[in-house]
Amino acid sequence: MAKSSDRDSDGDNAADLSRRRFLRGAGGVAAGGVIGPALLAGGARAAPVTPIPLAAAGPEELAGLVEIELTINGSPRKLKVEPRTTLLDALRTRLEPALTGTKSVCDRGNCGACTVLVDDEPRYACLQLACDLRGRKITTVEGLGDPASLSVLQQEFVAHDGQQCGFCTPGFVVAITAALKRDPRASEADIRAACAGNACRCGTQPQIFEAALAAGRRLAEGK
Amino acid sequence: MSRQDAPKKKKIKVPKVVNGIESEVEIEVDDVPGGAWPDRASLRLLNHDLPRVDGPEKSSGRARYTHDVRAPGMVYARLLVSPLPHARVKKLDLDAARKVPGVVIAIALQEEPKWLGEPIAAVAAESVEAAEDGLRALAPQLEAMPWAVDHAGATRPDAPRVGKDGNLGKPETNGDEAKARAALKASAASITATYTVPIQHHSCLETHGVVVDYRGGDEATVYCSTQATTGFAEEAAKPLDLQASKIHGLNEHMGGGFGGKFGLGLEGQVACRLSKELKRPVHLMLTRRDEFLMGGNRSGSVQTIELGGSASGDLLGMVATSFKHGGLGRGSLAGQPYIYAVGDTYRAVRSVLMNLDSSRAMRAPGHPQASFAMESALDELAYALGVDLLEIRKRNVKNPEAWRNEAWKRQLDRAAQEIGWAAHPHKTKPGPATGTECIGIGFALGNWGGGGSKGCEVEVKIERDGSVSALCGTQDLGTGTRTYMAAITAEELGLPLAGVTARIGSSRLGNSVGSGGSVTTASLAPAVKDAASNARALMADHLSRVMNLPAAGFRFMPEGIVNDQAKSPTVMTWAKACATLPVEGLRANGVWVDSLQATGAPCVQAARVAVDPGTGRVRVLHMVCVQAVGLPLNRLALKSQIQGAMIQALGYATGEGRVIDPVLGLQMNANFEEYKLPHALEIPRMTTIIDDEDKRQAVVGVGEPPAIPGAGAIANAVANACGARVRELPITPDKVLMALGKVV
Numbered sequence: 029m030a031k032s033s034d035r036d037s038d039g040d041n042a043a044d045l046s047r048r049r050f051l052r053g054a055g056g057v058a059a060g061g062v063i064g065p066a067l068l069a070g071g072a073r074a075a076p077v078t079p080i081p082l083a084a085a086g087p088e089e090l091a092g093l094v095e096i097e098l099t100i101n102g103s104p105r106k107l108k109v110e111p112r113t114t115l116l117d118a119l120r121t122r123l124e125p126a127l128t129g130t131k132s133v134c135d136r137g138n139c140g141a142c143t144v145l146v147d148d149e150p151r152y153a154c155l156q157l158a159c160d161l162r163g164r165k166i167t168t169v170e171g172l173g174d175p176a177s178l179s180v181l182q183q184e185f186v187a188h189d190g191q192q193c194g195f196c197t198p199g200f201v202v203a204i205t206a207a208l209k210r211d212p213r214a215s216e217a218d219i220r221a222a223c224a225g226n227a228c229r230c231g232t233q234p235q236i237f238e239a240a241l242a243a244g245r246r247l248a249e250g251k
Numbered sequence: 252m253s254r255q256d257a258p259k260k261k262k263i264k265v266p267k268v269v270n271g272i273e274s275e276v277e278i279e280v281d282d283v284p285g286g287a288w289p290d291r292a293s294l295r296l297l298n299h300d301l302p303r304v305d306g307p308e309k310s311s312g313r314a315r316y317t318h319d320v321r322a323p324g325m326v327y328a329r330l331l332v333s334p335l336p337h338a339r340v341k342k343l344d345l346d347a348a349r350k351v352p353g354v355v356i357a358i359a360l361q362e363e364p365k366w367l368g369e370p371i372a373a374v375a376a377e378s379v380e381a382a383e384d385g386l387r388a389l390a391p392q393l394e395a396m397p398w399a400v401d402h403a404g405a406t407r408p409d410a411p412r413v414g415k416d417g418n419l420g421k422p423e424t425n426g427d428e429a430k431a432r433a434a435l436k437a438s439a440a441s442i443t444a445t446y447t448v449p450i451q452h453h454s455c456l457e458t459h460g461v462v463v464d465y466r467g468g469d470e471a472t473v474y475c476s477t478q479a480t481t482g483f484a485e486e487a488a489k490p491l492d493l494q495a496s497k498i499h500g501l502n503e504h505m506g507g508g509f510g511g512k513f514g515l516g517l518e519g520q521v522a523c524r525l526s527k528e529l530k531r532p533v534h535l536m537l538t539r540r541d542e543f544l545m546g547g548n549r550s551g552s553v554q555t556i557e558l559g560g561s562a563s564g565d566l567l568g569m570v571a572t573s574f575k576h577g578g579l580g581r582g583s584l585a586g587q588p589y590i591y592a593v594g595d596t597y598r599a600v601r602s603v604l605m606n607l608d609s610s611r612a613m614r615a616p617g618h619p620q621a622s623f624a625m626e627s628a629l630d631e632l633a634y635a636l637g638v639d640l641l642e643i644r645k646r647n648v649k650n651p652e653a654w655r656n657e658a659w660k661r662q663l664d665r666a667a668q669e670i671g672w673a674a675h676p677h678k679t680k681p682g683p684a685t686g687t688e689c690i691g692i693g694f695a696l697g698n699w700g701g702g703g704s705k706g707c708e709v710e711v712k713i714e715r716d717g718s719v720s721a722l723c724g725t726q727d728l729g730t731g732t733r734t735y736m737a738a739i740t741a742e743e744l745g746l747p748l749a750g751v752t753a754r755i756g757s758s759r760l761g762n763s764v765g766s767g768g769s770v771t772t773a774s775l776a777p778a779v780k781d782a783a784s785n786a787r788a789l790m791a792d793h794l795s796r797v798m799n800l801p802a803a804g805f806r807f808m809p810e811g812i813v814n815d816q817a818k819s820p821t822v823m824t825w826a827k828a829c830a831t832l833p834v835e836g837l838r839a840n841g842v843w844v845d846s847l848q849a850t851g852a853p854c855v856q857a858a859r860v861a862v863d864p865g866t867g868r869v870r871v872l873h874m875v876c877v878q879a880v881g882l883p884l885n886r887l888a889l890k891s892q893i894q895g896a897m898i899q900a901l902g903y904a905t906g907e908g909r910v911i912d913p914v915l916g917l918q919m920n921a922n923f924e925e926y927k928l929p930h931a932l933e934i935p936r937m938t939t940i941i942d943d944e945d946k947r948q949a950v951v952g953v954g955e956p957p958a959i960p961g962a963g964a965i966a967n968a969v970a971n972a973c974g975a976r977v978r979e980l981p982i983t984p985d986k987v988l989m990a991l992g993k994v995v
Contacts, residue, residue: 112380117378122378126321127312128318128319129313131457135539136924173310175308182311186307190310193505193508193729194729195316195506219931220932224932226930232894233929235894237931
C-alpha cells in the first residue's frame, strides 16, 4: 500500500542514497555528482553549454550550464540546466514551452503540489535534480490527460468538485494516479495515506477522497 | 431613458468592503421592480450540483495562474526581506549582486526595516537560481534595533516604541461598565477567563505576486494574483509611470485569497519598478517564507471575559476586555458578546502594536476570534449553572431580526441531530478524564451579512453562430464564479450549461467589486441575471421582427424557442434563431438589482472529538455545519466552500499559529513543515448541510460565515469530553494536559 513516505526523496535505490549523503554534506546547495567552481560562482547564461549524456553510474563532474535530455510525458525534451536545477524549476522555467501544471508552493518537500511520476512512482519535483533524471521516465499532470480527454481520475475530480482554487489539484491528481495504478481497489484509508503529504488550503480533501474512490471503482471495473 | 421619466429612488443599506473589512453604507438605487429568480422547483441548473466549468482545466494542470505566466525575455525577481523585526541596514553589497552572472538588476528598498520580513532589497535575474545567488551576494549587514514582537514585549513599561503614539491603541469602549458589573454581581453564577488566539496565516498555496510585462512604450500588462482584478491598475500606474487605462490587469485563475490578496502589494510595486527600469517582463512571486513574513495574516487577540447568567441560563452581565494583535496594523475583533444578547455588556478593546507585518482581512475578519472566546465562555457558564449546552444557546440568541433567531434554533436542532447529541451523556457537565478515549461534543454559531452592492457591470453576448458568453472583470478565488455566471445565463436563455462561456479575470471587461466580505456572489449574480434577461428580451424583440410575432409570446426552453401566441407554435432551435441575428450578434448589459439578493447568513456548527487524557491527543471525529445561503446557485460549489471554511477552522483550532521567538526576533514556523495545516489524515467526517428551510428567493454570499464557529465548537467539544478547557488556540496535547492539571 502507498505510504506518504513513498513520496519524499528517500528512495531506496543507490542513486537516491548517494544524493542524500551528498545533500547533507553540501549544506543545502545541491548538485548531482560534484559541485564545480563555476556553479559556486553562480549559474551563468553566458557560460558554455556542455551537452551531457545519460546519468553515469558513478560520480561525474558537472558544472555551469549543461544540456540534457529528459523524457517528459513520453517525449524526449532537450533543455539547458545547471547541475543544481531541480526538476521543478526545470519544468517550470527551463523548458520551452514551460510545463507549469506542476506547482511550486513550498519548494522544500512538504506540500506535495509539485508531485510528478518518475518511472511511475510519485516524487516531489522540488527534491529531484533535473540532471539526475536523464534516462528516467517523467510524467507530469499534463501527461495524464488534457481538458478534452481527461483521465478517469481527472474526470472524477471534476464530477465530485475535488478542486476549488485548483492550485494543489495537479499534485493530488498525480499522487492518487500512482496509488490507483498500484491498486485501483484502494480503500479510503489507502487514499488518505497516498495524499497525506499534499496540502490543500481550500479544504477540498473530502471531495478528493470521493473522486479517488469513484475513479478506483471505474478503473477496477475497466470502465 | 430620458431625464423626465427617471424612476423614483429608494435608499438601501449595502455592505461596503475595504480591503476585505466589511462595514455598512446607505446607497440610493432605482425604485423599480427588479425582477425575481424563478421558483426553485422550476430551476433546471441553479440550485443543483454543477461541476465547475473550469474543472477540466484545473485537474489537467492547464489552468494558468499568475505564477505560471511566461513572457519573452522575462526575468525572475526575488526580495531580500529583513530577518529582524527592526534593524538598520549597515551594508548591502549591490555591486556584488550585480556582478553575479545572470543578475540584471539589484536595488535597495529600505534602510531601516521596521517589521519582520520588510523587503530591504530586490534582485532580478535571467533564472530563478541566479536571482537567489544575487540575494546571497548582497551579504547584508544589519544592526539590530529594539523591537517588540509579542504582547508582553510590547506592553512592558520600557517597551521600544513601535508606533508614534506608543504601542497601546486608544481603548474602543461600548456600554456602561458599572451597570455590567452590577449585573454580573446579581447573576446566579459567573465566570472569568482569558482566551487567546494566535496569528493565523492565510497560507494560500499560490503566494502573493505579479508578472509585470512592460517592454517600453505607453502600455503594460500586469498579471496579479488578486481579489480585485479591476482594482489594481491605478496602483500600478504610478511605479510604471503610465496612465491607468493603459495597464491591462489580468487574473485568469488564482491559487486562493481568503481575504489576504487585495491591491498590488509591496511586491507588485517593486516588480513594476523593476520592469519599468529593465523594459522587460518581471516575474515576482513571493517565496513561501516571504509569504509567511509579509503576506498578511489573521490578527491574534487576548480577550478576558466575565460573564454571568441567571439560574435558568439567561445571560445577564458581561465585561469583555480585549487586545488585538495586528502587527503594525490595528487588527480586527468583532464586538462581544458577539451574536448573543446579554442584559448589560461593557467592552473595551485596544490594539497592541508590534514590529510585525500588518494583519489583513481573513475570512470574516475579527469574527472567529470573537466567536472562540464567546462560545467558550458560554459553555463555561453553562457548566457553572448546570444548563444544557444547546438550551443556553437557544435562550440567548435575540437578534433584532427575528428570522435569524428562528434560523439558529432550527439549525441547532439539525446540527444536534447530525452530531448525535440526543444520546450524548454530557449535556450539562463535562465527562470524566478517564480511559483513553473521552468523547465530547461542542456547538458554536456564526453570523454574517453576505449581501451585495452596486459595482459589477456584466455583458451577455449572443453571436450569430449560437455561442453565448457572459463577461465581467471579476475573479474566481476558487468559489466557482465562472460556473454560476454561465448557469444563470443558461437558465435564463433555456440553454445547457455548456452553451454559455463565462469570461472573467481581465480589467478590460466590465468593472467588478473586489471579492471580500462575501460580497461577490450577491453583487455579481444579480447583474448577470439582469444582463441575461435583457439579452433574452432583445432576442425576443429581434425574433418578433423577423417572424412577425408578438415579442411577449417567446419562451426560451431547452427544447428550443417557441412563441405561444403563434397560430401554430413551432419549436425553433437556438442555432437557427441566432443565425437570423445581424453579423455583430446581440449585446446586453446588466447591473446590480437589489431584489435578487439579500443579507444574512446565520449558521451553526457542531464538532465531536475524542480526547486521550493520558497523552492530551485530540482527534476531531466529525464536524457538522448547517448554513443559510438564501437561494443556492450551485449546491456542489457551495458545499465545497462551506466545508473548506470548516477545515480552515479545524486548522485554527488544532494546529496553526505563528510562533515568533521574542529574543531572536525570528518566526520559528515560516514554512509548512512547522506551520501545520490540516492534511488528509486529520480530516474528520464532514457533514455540510445547506439550510433549505431558508426560503429566501435571493442570493447570499457565504465565504465568511462557515469560517467563524468551527474553532469554538472544537474547543467546546474538547472541554466537554473530559473537562480540559483549553483557552488558547491551537489546542495541542501539551495544553490539554495542562488544562487537566497533569503538567504545569
